[in-house]
Amino acid sequence: xxxxxxxxxxxxxxxxxIPGVVVDTSxxxxxxxxxxxxxxxxxxxxxxxxxxxxxxSVTAVDYISxxxxxxxxxxxxxxATAVVKSKTGLGRDEARIPSVVxxxxxxxxxxxxxxxxxxxxxxxxxxxxxxxxxxxxPGHPLRKDFATYEQSIVPxxxxxxxxxxxxxxxxxxxx
Amino acid sequence: MNSTFLDNSLFRNIYCYLASDSDGCxxxxxxxxxxxxxxxWLAFAITAFIIINIVINAGLGAxxxxxxGERRILGRIQNRTGPNRWGPFGMFTSVADAIKTLFKEDIIxxxxxxxxxxxxxxxxxxxxxxxxxxxxxxxxxxxxxINVGILFVIAVTSISGISVVLASWASGNRISIFSGMRSVxxxxxxxxxxxxxxxxxxxxxxxxxxxxxxxxxxxxxILVQPLGLFVFLIAAQAETSRTPFDxxxxxxxxxxxxLNDYSSMKFGIFFLxxxxxxxxxxxxxxxxxxxxxxxxxxxxSQIWFAGKTVLVxxxxxxxxxxxxxxxxxxxxxxxxxGLFELTLINIFVTAILIAIWxxxxxxxxxxxxxxxxxxxxxxxxxxxxxxxxxxxANPAPQPENPPYPVATDELPDEMAYTxxxxx
Amino acid sequence: xxxxxxxxxxxxxxGPQHPSTHGVFRMRVxxxxxxxxxxxxxxxxxxxxxxxxxEERTYVQVVTLTDRMDYVGSMLNNQAYMxxxxxxxxVEPAPRGVWLRMIASELQRIASHLVAVGFLIQxxxxxxxxxxxxxxxxxxxxxxxEMLCGARITNSYLRPGGVFMDAPEEFWPAMNELLxxxxxxxxxxxxxxxxxxxxxxxxxxxxxxxxxxxxDASITGPMLRAAGVDWDLxxxxxxxxxxxxxxxxxxxxxxxxFARYWVRVQEMRESIKIIRQCEKLIEPGxxxxxxxxxxxxxxxxxxxxxxxIEHSKGELGFYLVSDGSISPYRCHVxxxxxxxxxxxxxxxxxELLADMFVSFGSVDINMGEVDR
Numbered sequence: 001x002x003x004x005x006x007x008x009x010x011x012x013x014x015x016x017x018i019p020g021v022v023v024d025t026s027x028x029x030x031x032x033x034x035x036x037x038x039x040x041x042x043x044x045x046x047x048x049x050x051x052x053x054x055x056x057s058v059t060a061v062d063y064i065s066x067x068x069x070x071x072x073x074x075x076x077x078x079x080a081t082a083v084v085k086s087k088t089g090l091g092r093d094e095a096r097i098p099s100v101v102x103x104x105x106x107x108x109x110x111x112x113x114x115x116x117x118x119x120x121x122x123x124x125x126x127x128x129x130x131x132x133x134x135x136x137x138p139g140h141p142l143r144k145d146f147a148t149y150e151q152s153i154v155p156x157x158x159x160x161x162x163x164x165x166x167x168x169x170x171x172x173x174x175x
Numbered sequence: 176m177n178s179t180f181l182d183n184s185l186f187r188n189i190y191c192y193l194a195s196d197s198d199g200c201x202x203x204x205x206x207x208x209x210x211x212x213x214x215x216w217l218a219f220a221i222t223a224f225i226i227i228n229i230v231i232n233a234g235l236g237a238x239x240x241x242x243x244g245e246r247r248i249l250g251r252i253q254n255r256t257g258p259n260r261w262g263p264f265g266m267f268t269s270v271a272d273a274i275k276t277l278f279k280e281d282i283i284x285x286x287x288x289x290x291x292x293x294x295x296x297x298x299x300x301x302x303x304x305x306x307x308x309x310x311x312x313x314x315x316x317x318x319x320x321i322n323v324g325i326l327f328v329i330a331v332t333s334i335s336g337i338s339v340v341l342a343s344w345a346s347g348n349r350i351s352i353f354s355g356m357r358s359v360x361x362x363x364x365x366x367x368x369x370x371x372x373x374x375x376x377x378x379x380x381x382x383x384x385x386x387x388x389x390x391x392x393x394x395x396x397i398l399v400q401p402l403g404l405f406v407f408l409i410a411a412q413a414e415t416s417r418t419p420f421d422x423x424x425x426x427x428x429x430x431x432x433x434l435n436d437y438s439s440m441k442f443g444i445f446f447l448x449x450x451x452x453x454x455x456x457x458x459x460x461x462x463x464x465x466x467x468x469x470x471x472x473x474x475x476s477q478i479w480f481a482g483k484t485v486l487v488x489x490x491x492x493x494x495x496x497x498x499x500x501x502x503x504x505x506x507x508x509x510x511x512x513g514l515f516e517l518t519l520i521n522i523f524v525t526a527i528l529i530a531i532w533x534x535x536x537x538x539x540x541x542x543x544x545x546x547x548x549x550x551x552x553x554x555x556x557x558x559x560x561x562x563x564x565x566x567x568a569n570p571a572p573q574p575e576n577p578p579y580p581v582a583t584d585e586l587p588d589e590m591a592y593t594x595x596x597x598x
Numbered sequence: 599x600x601x602x603x604x605x606x607x608x609x610x611x612x613g614p615q616h617p618s619t620h621g622v623f624r625m626r627v628x629x630x631x632x633x634x635x636x637x638x639x640x641x642x643x644x645x646x647x648x649x650x651x652x653e654e655r656t657y658v659q660v661v662t663l664t665d666r667m668d669y670v671g672s673m674l675n676n677q678a679y680m681x682x683x684x685x686x687x688x689v690e691p692a693p694r695g696v697w698l699r700m701i702a703s704e705l706q707r708i709a710s711h712l713v714a715v716g717f718l719i720q721x722x723x724x725x726x727x728x729x730x731x732x733x734x735x736x737x738x739x740x741x742x743x744e745m746l747c748g749a750r751i752t753n754s755y756l757r758p759g760g761v762f763m764d765a766p767e768e769f770w771p772a773m774n775e776l777l778x779x780x781x782x783x784x785x786x787x788x789x790x791x792x793x794x795x796x797x798x799x800x801x802x803x804x805x806x807x808x809x810x811x812x813x814d815a816s817i818t819g820p821m822l823r824a825a826g827v828d829w830d831l832x833x834x835x836x837x838x839x840x841x842x843x844x845x846x847x848x849x850x851x852x853x854x855x856f857a858r859y860w861v862r863v864q865e866m867r868e869s870i871k872i873i874r875q876c877e878k879l880i881e882p883g884x885x886x887x888x889x890x891x892x893x894x895x896x897x898x899x900x901x902x903x904x905x906x907i908e909h910s911k912g913e914l915g916f917y918l919v920s921d922g923s924i925s926p927y928r929c930h931v932x933x934x935x936x937x938x939x940x941x942x943x944x945x946x947x948x949e950l951l952a953d954m955f956v957s958f959g960s961v962d963i964n965m966g967e968v969d970r
Contacts, residue, residue, distance in 0.1 A: 002835035053813045056906065057932035061919050070917065072904055072932075076813065076827070079834055083904070106816025108940050117649070132642040132969060141650050142928075253730040349610045353632070353951060418725050419796060427618040427721045428952055499796050500723025502952045503632060 286347030298338035313477035354432030369410035389467030621965025695760020760886030819912030825853030
């Protein structure tokens with residue numbers, strides 16, 4: 001069984017090398033300061049304690065008031081996992097976070113995907129272009145405030161997309 | 176009238192029926208004369224027209240039947256039915272396909288060089304039809320038996336390589352250009368082993384005429400010239416660009432290579448030429464190595480010839496549908512490092528044997544055959560030893576102390592001190 | 599005297615309409631003669647916004663979206679998604695349901711590897727014969743899926759906590775018949791292909807990737823095991839009941855096209871072993887928890903969960919975020935097909951045009967999953 005690092009322990013171990021970067025912990029998750037991402041990630045990859053050789057996944061979640069970038073790390077030799085999160089774009093500012101491509105090349109396409117669909121800028125990414133959608137596509141679709149073409153052009157009264165989808169489903173018509 | 180033509184029974188019958196007081200005809204006992212004297216040229220033209228029509232149409236009919244047969248056999252090999260809707264056993268499927276091809280829109284791309292684009296398909300099919308002229312299909316059933324038959328065949332077939340280059344260049348398509356480059360490299364490389372592999376046959380038969388070669392095969396040359404047949408079979412596969420040498424068309428790499436921009440009847444002509452070339456190649460193999468039309472009575476010689484051709488075609492299909500394609504460098508390596516040396520060995524050994532027995536009878540041929548088969552197996556073994564990859568199925572051993580987990584049964588348990596929880 | 603031949607690079611767009619790109623994938627390739635000097639993959643021709651669509655569907659409805667991601671590995675996709683949902687909602691699955699979905703996903707793994715191997719040989723230029731031989735076995739597996747859930751490709755068989763219906767009685771003899779039939783078929787495949795000189799010489803030493811490179815690029819699955827890294831989530835992080843079955847992890851050390859092909863063929867045999875063990879261990883019982891415990895309209899507590907399985911192509915992970923409502927707030931897919939393409943340029947540069955699609959095929963991608 002893979003073991004997941006306890007958030008508090010992980011924060012403690014990181015603080016031994018780089019003090020004050022972990023903002024918050026909860027369960028197995030830790031939240032780090034976005035500016036410290038390259039340093040912390042380098043420590044997590046190369047530190048003797050951690051050895052997270054594999055970057056399983058990079059993704060992002062839109063929590064309306066801020067964006068959260070989520071890194072899932074795996075250590076092949078220790079058979080352990082860790083979840084590192086970082087809040088950015090507070091107050092829906094332009095969301096920026098340093099890229100980890102120079103640490104793990106596996107972040108290459110995943111960070112491009114996050115930029116394309118969620119609109120988070122990864123500073124230092126060598127090929128920071130859209131991946132799924134074409135250049136010039138308006139907006140980033142996975143954001144919660146993304147308006148489709150229809151939604152932005154058609155007046156609200158004429159829209160095909162019902163705004164009360166979940167009620168219908170709850171009344172038993174949807175499932 | 177040239178007696179070469181008059182040896183052909185079909186030609187003789189038509190020509191002598193039409194023409195009057197011709198030396199050849201009179202001496203052969205023909206006394207009808209439809210046309211007046213002085214019109215021998217017209218008789219010749221009409222006869223030639225009829226015979227060309229017969230040969231070309233027979234060739235095209237053979238292609239239609241061959242495509243149907245190949246698709247049926249492909250179906251059997253691939254564990255499915257194959258075409259079975261149109262006519263008995265799906266026999267009319269190819270006819271339907273041919274009609275469909277005719278009615279397709281003929282597209283010429285804007286960037287194409289129109290003149291060369293239209294010329295290429297003609298250049299492709301023309302040489303293949305010309306080769307049909309010299310093949311003896313049976314006793315007295317041939318268009319013409321010229322005394323440099325083999326040279327003619329080799330000279331004429333090399334034109335089709337040019338047409339592939341023309342087609343790929345004229346299309347103005349980058350993927351087609353790859354096809355053209357490959358065709359130059361491959362077709363020209365394989366001309367050499369193909370031509371050299373026939374020298375053994377020439378030495379044995381003492382003639383370049385295909386008719387004379389058939390006559391000389393008291394013992395089919397497959398027994399006396401196994402190495403020659405082996406090389407010729409492979410080289411013919413390559414020249415007709417069939418799998419495993421189909422890198423000119425290479426569907427999985429170049430989509431369709433030089434055929435990418437062709438449509439309608441021009442595509443049809445390329446398609447036809449490709450299949451006709453396969454049939455002609457099998458006919459040549461039958462003529463040169465399997466004793467041609469020779470067989471036993473009472474089955475007519477034409478049937479023997481057709482039957483042998485079908486057998487060779489089946490073998491070629493079997494090869495085609497079983498193997499993946501070779502890479503360009505491997506194909507060229509095979510031609511220059513493998514087949515070329517094999518042909519030289521073959522020429523050398525055959526020359527020595529001919530020097531010992533200048534005019535071999537059946538006993539001498541049998542002795543030569545035994546020696547040649549021994550040489551065949553030894554040289555094939557040697558060449559394959561040089562060209563084959565080494566055994567590879569078993570994995571190499573794991574490196575020592577790699578920075579990643581290698582095969583172990585116990586999992587690392589270094590997480591105790593981290594207070595980790597099971598995921 | 600040597601003469602210098604001046605060559606000009608030529609840039610060709612291969613795809614999105616090309617017979618060998620396994621879907622709608624486009625590569626902008628620069629060639630020097632036949633040699634590849636630059637590759638730029640261009641994605642997105644099959645992007646359907648599955649992750650966005652998932653945000654507007656209930657947790658059970660999202661299953662149908664996962665089917666359409668990797669459409670040759672639907673059962674495995676369902677399994678990964680269900681593990682994430684169960685982890686998020688804290689659902690205790692029903693044992694029989696778990697065994698059934700293990701059987702289904704191992705069958706799917708065989709089917710997926712058959713497709714991968716068959717199309718690899720097709721890319722090598724064989725005239726479809728080996729492909730149709732592998733498809734024949736896959737058809738039988740799809741027949742079994744039809745017995746299980748009525749669908750062949752887009753199964754949607756799994757539900758939170760198990761599967762939606764029990765296997766019919768006819769399923770077990772039919773499956774046993776297939777399992778008896780498969781090993782000789784795989785041996786046939788081995789005879790026809792693994793011992794074939796042309797396949798040797800075409801795939802040996804082509805597009806070698808070292809284990810360090812691949813770990814750095816997050817590449818997982820058969821590609822990683824073909825380079826000798828013993829990393830199989832079924833073994834290292836056993837989900838479902840994989841800790842109760844025993845199986846080997848076939849490893850090759852070369853890391854080239856042949857090794858990737860070889861590992862897939864061997865893994866099929868291991869899957870058969872696993873299915874046989876599952877069949878022995880399965881016991882009668884409910885196939886999913888009671889409706890009161892796990893309603894159709896699942897409302898997981900606020901939080902997030904990441905669950906990963908060993909898909910036939912690599913680590914397939916689902917990252918779900920719940921806001922306490924009936925549909926996921928965010929559903930991210932860690933798609934092995936997309937991530938395994940990270941090193942495409944490194945694999946192809948320096949190889950020949952002929953090996954390009956072979957190397958590409960040996961990654962075993964599925965465009966439905968790459969673009970989602």
